[in-house]
Amino acid sequence: MNSIKNDLLLKTIQGDFTQRPPVWLMRQAGRILPQYRKIRNSLSGFKELVQTPDLLAEVTVQPVDELGVDAAILFSDILVIPEAMGLDYELIEKKGPSFPVTIKSKADVDRLLSGAAAAEKLGYVYDGIDHTKKALEDRVPLIGFAGAPWTLLAYMIEGGGSKTFAQAKKFLYQENVAAHELLNKITETTIAYLKLKIKHGCNVIQVFDSWAGLLGPTLYAEFAIPYIKRICKAIDEVPIIVFSKGAWFAINDIARLSCDVVGLDWNFNPANARAAFGNDLVFQGNLDPCCLYAPEAVIVEKTEEMLKAFGRNHIANLGHGVYPDTPLDNVKVFVNTVKNYRYAGKS
Amino acid sequence: MNSIKNDLLLKTIQGDFTQRPPVWLMRQAGRILPQYRKIRNSLSGFKELVQTPDLLAEVTVQPVDELGVDAAILFSDILVIPEAMGLDYELIEKKGPSFPVTIKSKADVDRLLSGAAAAEKLGYVYDGIDHTKKALEDRVPLIGFAGAPWTLLAYMIEGGGSKTFAQAKKFLYQENVAAHELLNKITETTIAYLKLKIKHGCNVIQVFDSWAGLLGPTLYAEFAIPYIKRICKAIDEVPIIVFSKGAWFAINDIARLSCDVVGLDWNFNPANARAAFGNDLVFQGNLDPCCLYAPEAVIVEKTEEMLKAFGRNHIANLGHGVYPDTPLDNVKVFVNTVKNYRYAGKS
Numbered sequence: 001m002n003s004i005k006n007d008l009l010l011k012t013i014q015g016d017f018t019q020r021p022p023v024w025l026m027r028q029a030g031r032i033l034p035q036y037r038k039i040r041n042s043l044s045g046f047k048e049l050v051q052t053p054d055l056l057a058e059v060t061v062q063p064v065d066e067l068g069v070d071a072a073i074l075f076s077d078i079l080v081i082p083e084a085m086g087l088d089y090e091l092i093e094k095k096g097p098s099f100p101v102t103i104k105s106k107a108d109v110d111r112l113l114s115g116a117a118a119a120e121k122l123g124y125v126y127d128g129i130d131h132t133k134k135a136l137e138d139r140v141p142l143i144g145f146a147g148a149p150w151t152l153l154a155y156m157i158e159g160g161g162s163k164t165f166a167q168a169k170k171f172l173y174q175e176n177v178a179a180h181e182l183l184n185k186i187t188e189t190t191i192a193y194l195k196l197k198i199k200h201g202c203n204v205i206q207v208f209d210s211w212a213g214l215l216g217p218t219l220y221a222e223f224a225i226p227y228i229k230r231i232c233k234a235i236d237e238v239p240i241i242v243f244s245k246g247a248w249f250a251i252n253d254i255a256r257l258s259c260d261v262v263g264l265d266w267n268f269n270p271a272n273a274r275a276a277f278g279n280d281l282v283f284q285g286n287l288d289p290c291c292l293y294a295p296e297a298v299i300v301e302k303t304e305e306m307l308k309a310f311g312r313n314h315i316a317n318l319g320h321g322v323y324p325d326t327p328l329d330n331v332k333v334f335v336n337t338v339k340n341y342r343y344a345g346k347s
Numbered sequence: 348m349n350s351i352k353n354d355l356l357l358k359t360i361q362g363d364f365t366q367r368p369p370v371w372l373m374r375q376a377g378r379i380l381p382q383y384r385k386i387r388n389s390l391s392g393f394k395e396l397v398q399t400p401d402l403l404a405e406v407t408v409q410p411v412d413e414l415g416v417d418a419a420i421l422f423s424d425i426l427v428i429p430e431a432m433g434l435d436y437e438l439i440e441k442k443g444p445s446f447p448v449t450i451k452s453k454a455d456v457d458r459l460l461s462g463a464a465a466a467e468k469l470g471y472v473y474d475g476i477d478h479t480k481k482a483l484e485d486r487v488p489l490i491g492f493a494g495a496p497w498t499l500l501a502y503m504i505e506g507g508g509s510k511t512f513a514q515a516k517k518f519l520y521q522e523n524v525a526a527h528e529l530l531n532k533i534t535e536t537t538i539a540y541l542k543l544k545i546k547h548g549c550n551v552i553q554v555f556d557s558w559a560g561l562l563g564p565t566l567y568a569e570f571a572i573p574y575i576k577r578i579c580k581a582i583d584e585v586p587i588i589v590f591s592k593g594a595w596f597a598i599n600d601i602a603r604l605s606c607d608v609v610g611l612d613w614n615f616n617p618a619n620a621r622a623a624f625g626n627d628l629v630f631q632g633n634l635d636p637c638c639l640y641a642p643e644a645v646i647v648e649k650t651e652e653m654l655k656a657f658g659r660n661h662i663a664n665l666g667h668g669v670y671p672d673t674p675l676d677n678v679k680v681f682v683n684t685v686k687n688y689r690y691a692g693k694s
Contacts, residue, residue, distance in 0.1 A: 166670050169637035174641065216615075246560075246593075248614070268596065290517060290520060323511065
């Protein structure tokens with residue numbers, strides 16, 4: 001059915017026989033690449049890049065050319081969704097995202113756009129996919145992504161990055177009805193958005209719940225899982241990867257979602273994850289991003305250890321986005337170690 | 348043996364019969380109290396408070412008077428240890444700690460003071476304990492604390508707070524020998540320091556591994572557990588509590604340390620922790636600090652749920668330090684809910 005030349009990622013997700021795991025890196029389109037930095041430095045800001053279809057296509061394809069990874073991931077930002085809903089954000093260099101206006105009450109939530117009406121505002125993303133598909137020429141699958149509803153709510157309430165997201169969590173405790181309404185609106189928008197991304201050519205979807213670990217089991221069960229579940233159920237056109245960073249306490253619930261791949265951060269011991277969930281669940285991850293600062297021999301050793309421990313049904317990746325100051329040569333050692341690896345035995 | 352009037356904390360740690368769990372809060376001596384803010388605002392900085400024995404005694408006792416908690420914890424900072432070793436720190440309002448000079452190489456580590464020679468530099472802490480003991484009049488036990496070696500190394504390399512502590516982790520991957528030497532020196536200093544704290548009257552010790560969750564299982568096993576273990580073995584005069592925030596993946600190792608109490612953050616489901624470790628292990632924690640933003644009825648409900656799930660052999664606390672903007676009345680609701688609670692059945 002698919003015309004992707006290197007379909008190792010799709011085969012792995014389907015449970016087909018492969019000789020090695022596919023490999024890509026979260027944040028592979030970014031500061032680790034000199035060709036990215038060149039484009040980025042020629043622009044006024046990060047948002048200009050996110051909103052310029054031919055440029056975002058160019059930086060999306062760069063890691064496929066430079067690193068030889070088995071998938072491209074569309075260059076974008078999870079905060080395009082709040083913006084489409086009516087909440088503008090800025091990206092301040094070395095400080096991160098910032099919302100000049102935040103959500104403070106149910107009335108603020110009521111005013112937000114949602115669903116198809118919001119998703120339609122993101123024409124530059126869909127144009128970017130069109131450009132990317134042309135440039136990729138079906139060499140590898142294209143991954144599209146979205147933030148999970150809780151993580152997006154966290155930014156919309158808090159107004160920016162935070163160690164604790166205490167204001168966002170306060171909203172969950174104090175404004176139960178408004179919080180659920182906001183999560184509903186984000187979820188509806190995200191589903192419409194992802195369906196349009198798929199229509200324009202994304203072959204796989206990843207949902208990032210970056211701040212999952214700030215909630216405990218009770219809050220996560222109430223405010224996160226049901227909304228991710230709705231997204232997973234709604235997206236039946238292509239496989240979906242769920243990466244809930246830090247949500248070890250909810251890993252049973254996540255594994256039971258109708259998602260195709262469970263992303264793991266580097267806190268997980270791969271052998272223990274296999275022991276708990278069996279050999280059939282497809283995991284993605286999970287080398288410590290800081291391991292790519294190590295000498296070459298250590299990167300090779302730790303990567304091979306991880307590959308052996310996960311065995312088949314595994315997508316090799318880091319346990320978080322690659323850090324921007326990671327030496328490019330070390331990233332290549334990681335990618336090539338996976339590409340040179342062969343599973344023992346026959347299918 | 349002890350002359351402490353309210354010895355609920357000590358009895359609980361010893362496994363004696365009690366009618367309810369003891370309760371105290373991490374960071375109870377701090378911004379939640381108006382009487383603390385008054386003293387703090389009259390000073391030039393946080394460090395002046397840490398270094399002035401009669402004032403630190405005063406703020407240490409304030410929560411005992413105001414909240415009626417079952418323990419005092421000596422007001423101080425984990426960064427007094429790096430300072431005693433020769434690495435000065437500053438505390439910048441709303442920004443956190445900052446080290447003008449950081450550790451970059453083995454030569455830097457070699458130059459650091461350690462053990463008794465470093466611990467002796469902290470006379471103001473021991474004087475502070477003397478003042479505190481006088482002011483407390485043995486009403487409740489006094490907890491003394493230290494940072495775990497990995498967390499202190501993290502600050503000494505990184506030079507300040509960080510979301511990833513990537514520079515500190517890079518040091519672990521690139522400078523194995525120097526990292527272990529530094530951890531050794533921190534450990535020796537911490538042991539000498541804690542022994543002096545106990546000599547001056549601390550009845551319980553807590554070790555805070557605040558950045559435990561940034562390491563994965565492999566790094567934590569190599570760079571954290573062995574040093575915490577040495578501290579636990581060396582401190583045999585009084586009970587010791589180990590709180591490794593985020594280190595769920597190492598909880599088996601932590602429970603096997605010769606420590607008396609295992610602190611849990613709010614990611615843990617108390618019933619699951621009991622199921623995994625049995626009813627005899629003494630846990631401390633673990634209400635979500637943000638739950639204290641909730642309406643009174645929710646605080647009572649969630650606190651009682653937690654108390655029931657842990658059952659006996661439990662020290663009630665939050666799963667992290669109380670956040671500075673928590674309403675004082677809500678803190679009192681939490682404390683009083685615990686104090687009004689009674690275990691079902693007989694001993």
